[in-house]
Amino acid sequence: MRKVDELRYKFQEKLKDGVPNPPGEFDTKDIERVKDDKYMNRIIEHCEGNVELSLKMLWSTLIWRKNNNINNIKEIVNMDYLREGLFFPRGRDIDGCLIFILKWKLNNKGIKNVEDLKKVIVYWLERLEREEFGKPITVFFDLEGCGMNNIEVEVVTYMITLLKNYYPKFVNYIIIYQMPWIMTAGYRIVKGLLPARAIERLRVINKDKIKDFIPLNQALKCYGGTDDYEFQFVPERNNGYKRVTFVDGNAIITDLQIIPNDYLTFTIDNNSLKSELTVINQNNIRISFKIRTTGPEKFKVKPTSGILSPNEMQKIVITVLSGFDCNVAVKERFLVLSTFIDDNLIQKQIDEVWQNPKAKVNEHRLKCKLSVEENTERKSTMIESLAKLDSKYFYLKRSIDILKLFEILTLAFSTVLVIFGYMLYKRTKNVYCDV
Numbered sequence: 070m071r072k073v074d075e076l077r078y079k080f081q082e083k084l085k086d087g088v089p090n091p092p093g094e095f096d097t098k099d100i101e102r103v104k105d106d107k108y109m110n111r112i113i114e115h116c117e118g119n120v121e122l123s124l125k126m127l128w129s130t131l132i133w134r135k136n137n138n139i140n141n142i143k144e145i146v147n148m149d150y151l152r153e154g155l156f157f158p159r160g161r162d163i164d165g166c167l168i169f170i171l172k173w174k175l176n177n178k179g180i181k182n183v184e185d186l187k188k189v190i191v192y193w194l195e196r197l198e199r200e201e202f203g204k205p206i207t208v209f210f211d212l213e214g215c216g217m218n219n220i221e222v223e224v225v226t227y228m229i230t231l232l233k234n235y236y237p238k239f240v241n242y243i244i245i246y247q248m249p250w251i252m253t254a255g256y257r258i259v260k261g262l263l264p265a266r267a268i269e270r271l272r273v274i275n276k277d278k279i280k281d282f283i284p285l286n287q288a289l290k291c292y293g294g295t296d297d298y299e300f301q302f303v304p305e306r307n308n309g310y311k312r313v314t315f316v317d318g319n320a321i322i323t324d325l326q327i328i329p330n331d332y333l334t335f336t337i338d339n340n341s342l343k344s345e346l347t348v349i350n351q352n353n354i355r356i357s358f359k360i361r362t363t364g365p366e367k368f369k370v371k372p373t374s375g376i377l378s379p380n381e382m383q384k385i386v387i388t389v390l391s392g393f394d395c396n397v398a399v400k401e402r403f404l405v406l407s408t409f410i411d412d413n414l415i416q417k418q419i420d421e422v423w424q425n426p427k428a429k430v431n432e433h434r435l436k437c438k439l440s441v442e443e444n445t446e447r448k449s450t451m452i453e454s455l456a457k458l459d460s461k462y463f464y465l466k467r468s469i470d471i472l473k474l475f476e477i478l479t480l481a482f483s484t485v486l487v488i489f490g491y492m493l494y495k496r497t498k499n500v501y502c503d504v
Contacts, residue, residue: 072120073109079124092135099131099140107203108237115237130235139191143305146192147185154300155186156193160287162207164361164404165430166241167197168283170209178218186224194236196305204432205241207282208232213247213291222255229262244282245273246292325358325377325407326351327433333387335399336440342389342398344437348405350377357410357419360385364401367393376410376419399437407431 080103088094102108109127116122138145155175160168197206208228212220232240243263248256260268272282276293288294326349333344350356359374369388377383389398408430410419422428 072113072118072123073106075120076109076113076123076127077103079120080127083124083128089132092132095131095135096140099134103127111203111238126234126237133235137191139195142188142192142195146188147182150181150185150189151192152302154302156189157300157302158193158197158206159289159298159300160283160294160296162242162283162287163281164207164241165406165432166205166207167201168207168209168287169193169197170211170289172211173219174211174214176219176221178221181221183221183223186221187227190224190228190231194231194239198236198239200305202429203239204430205239207242207244208240210243210245211247211292212245212249212252215249215252217251220252220255222258225255225259226262229259233262233264233267240267240270242282243267243271245271246279247275248273325349325356325405325431325433327405327435329435330433331435333403333435333437334440335387335389335395335437341391342395344387346385346387346403346405346435347382348377348385348407349382350379352409353379355379355410355412355414356407357422358383358405358407359423361404361406362401363403364398366390367398367401395439399439401437403435403437405433405435407433 109123112123112127113120116126134140153175154172156169156171158167158169162168210225245256256273260271263271272278274282279288279292279294283292283294285294287296289296289298328347328349333346335342335344337343346360348358356377357374358377360370360372362368362370367390369390371386371388372383375383387403389395408422408428410422414422
């Protein structure tokens with residue numbers, strides 16, 4: 070049984086036992102989400118494949134949503150707070166993920182109602198999840214010019230808790246921008262709330278480093294970019310949660326099929342460490358795809374991009390470049406990006422689609438690992454190398470000890486010669502030979 074089916078079955082069985090009152094029966098919109106494979110997969114990935122933990126997260130999420138009337142959050146959120154632009158989405162990061170900016174300089178601690186600020190956070194998370202179809206976002210904490218009187222630590226803690234417990238696989242990066250030294254203690258508190266895998270996505274940067282995570286054409290001018298956008302609140306236009314698209318009224322468009330689905334396994338092939346990835350277009354329209362990695366200098370990827378016609382497949386070969394330790398290289402990750410394109414588009418127009426920040430892009434992340442055989446062989450080779458190194462060290466040390474002994478003996482012999490010469494000189498100093 071697939072893990073998604075197993076999770077859905079366990080949820081239905083738990084549902085038969087009844088829901089605690091409060092909150093009472095779950096919202097029908099939330100029950101519908103259980104039917105969505107993509108959403109269920111997000112929960113399973115968030116819980117690292119553990120179905121029992123996934124069930125616990127799903128259950129607690131639905132209880133939280135019912136208790137807090139999340140599906141009707143736009144009716145209870147403070148609209149004045151929304152219009153102030155303290156929190157807003159703008160631009161996309163290097164992975165194409167939408168950036169959610171929290172501009173804390175605009176806040177004065179103690180003036181705004183904390184509970185209303187929490188509702189604003191929930192409003193944006195709900196809206197962005199709908200508009201991005203569950204695709205991860207990058208959370209951007211703008212701390213430039215901030216002091217202790219600007220940041221509501223309770224609101225930040227609340228947001229981290231939401232992302233950790235109720236919004237599965239919804240964070241690409243957490244970026245802290247221009248953090249003042251006085252905020253160090255608060256930063257440690259927030260960092261302590263994050264799970265280990267989330268800390269890997271945490272970055273503290275300044276203006277010089279922003280281009281490493283956000284293309285300059287996607288960054289606001291105040292961050293050193295070229296985007297001169299000024300915030301103006303625009304109400305959400307589409308309240309529906311779009312899951313699929315229909316072509317010609319009957320064919321459902323699905324994401325790109327990727328084999329393998331989770332890990333790229335590297336093995337030795339002709340003295341090189343290689344892995345293969347296969348992408349398959351199961352739809353009746355064309356798909357454009359791109360391959361990205363967190364360590365582009367460590368890998369050769371061929372091809373790095375392409376176009377797939379309906380039912381076409383493409384094999385991608387990934388090779389670890391010479392000079393890089395494979396145990397370090399396999400800690401990197403790969404990202405497969407794909408988007409649907411019209412049949413009549415030419416290459417130049419396709420390139421423009423990728424450059425469009427509003428383009429709907431699907432993404433799939435892959436981790437790397439060594440095959441069991443290669444890993445075992447490398448460990449055996451390493452042990453053998455260490456044994457040889459230890460043996461060479463022993464002989465080198467013994468040679469140095471012998472050399473030291475010769476040096477001492479030479480010094481002693483030289484000293485004896487000097488003394489003997491001096492004594493001989495003293496005895497012959499006043500002796501003359503007869504002619």
